[in-house]
Amino acid sequence: MMKSKNVIITVITTLVFLSCATNPFTGKQTMALVPNSQLFPTAFQQYDQFLSENKVIKGTADAEMVKRVGQKIAVAAERWLNANGHVGYLNDYKWEYNLVDDKAVNAWCMPGGKIVVYTGILPITKGEAGLAAVLGHEVSHALANHGQQRMSASMLQQIGAVGLNVALQDNKNLGLFNQAYGIGSQVGVMLPFSRSHETEADTIGLTLMAIAGYNPEEAVELWKRMSAQGGQAPPELLSTHPSNESRIANLKALVPKAKEEARKFGVTSFKQN
Numbered sequence: 001m002m003k004s005k006n007v008i009i010t011v012i013t014t015l016v017f018l019s020c021a022t023n024p025f026t027g028k029q030t031m032a033l034v035p036n037s038q039l040f041p042t043a044f045q046q047y048d049q050f051l052s053e054n055k056v057i058k059g060t061a062d063a064e065m066v067k068r069v070g071q072k073i074a075v076a077a078e079r080w081l082n083a084n085g086h087v088g089y090l091n092d093y094k095w096e097y098n099l100v101d102d103k104a105v106n107a108w109c110m111p112g113g114k115i116v117v118y119t120g121i122l123p124i125t126k127g128e129a130g131l132a133a134v135l136g137h138e139v140s141h142a143l144a145n146h147g148q149q150r151m152s153a154s155m156l157q158q159i160g161a162v163g164l165n166v167a168l169q170d171n172k173n174l175g176l177f178n179q180a181y182g183i184g185s186q187v188g189v190m191l192p193f194s195r196s197h198e199t200e201a202d203t204i205g206l207t208l209m210a211i212a213g214y215n216p217e218e219a220v221e222l223w224k225r226m227s228a229q230g231g232q233a234p235p236e237l238l239s240t241h242p243s244n245e246s247r248i249a250n251l252k253a254l255v256p257k258a259k260e261e262a263r264k265f266g267v268t269s270f271k272q273n
Ligand SMILES: [Zn+2]
Pocket: 137, 138, 141, 193, 197, 198, 201, 240, 241
């Protein structure tokens, strides 16, 4: 009994050791039990399914804005990664930006750059800069593989619980994927990101929006407006992105650094809306 437990621990340790990815933004080693080469196809499939089951808005000014701002954030990410020695990091990304007709106050970016913005968030993002703040943040979760880490953590729990019968290509993977990304109809409830992942996404997102030419101060205003929506029925985005005074203060403190980073890319003026 003891012996098999040791074997399991050894296997888990080896798995974790062999399955680390480096977060290019923080330099930190992160857990990646499911490599992006497996994760991205699942994400792309789930994204297409989501689009087929929801009303995608095309050709309107708002839909164009989502594409425009999303593209700018993607270009900013590529410029930052290239300049910091991570050429090719986005090779397998297939960016897509869609506006979906849904009153939920929400937006997300799945692995590989698959973005959805719900119409319900637009009254809170207001202009382009507010949308850039949301997309910069959501894209940063994807770039830093936060969902993947959450999925890896769930897999480890399962391995611990059921022994070694967890194959990486198991059907259970889809359940774990949906739990990590929250778009599956069966699971549906995405767990909130951890405080440290939120701070990381805030920091990276602020830099990206600044490099994209948007005033990072607008992120502070955006989260203030978002928090003001709280109360009895907090918006969906708030349920996965708990916001509070310290978060807003932290964002405010990070603004000068984001602007400084953007200046390295020749960006000296920042759009307010
Ligand atoms: Zn977040």
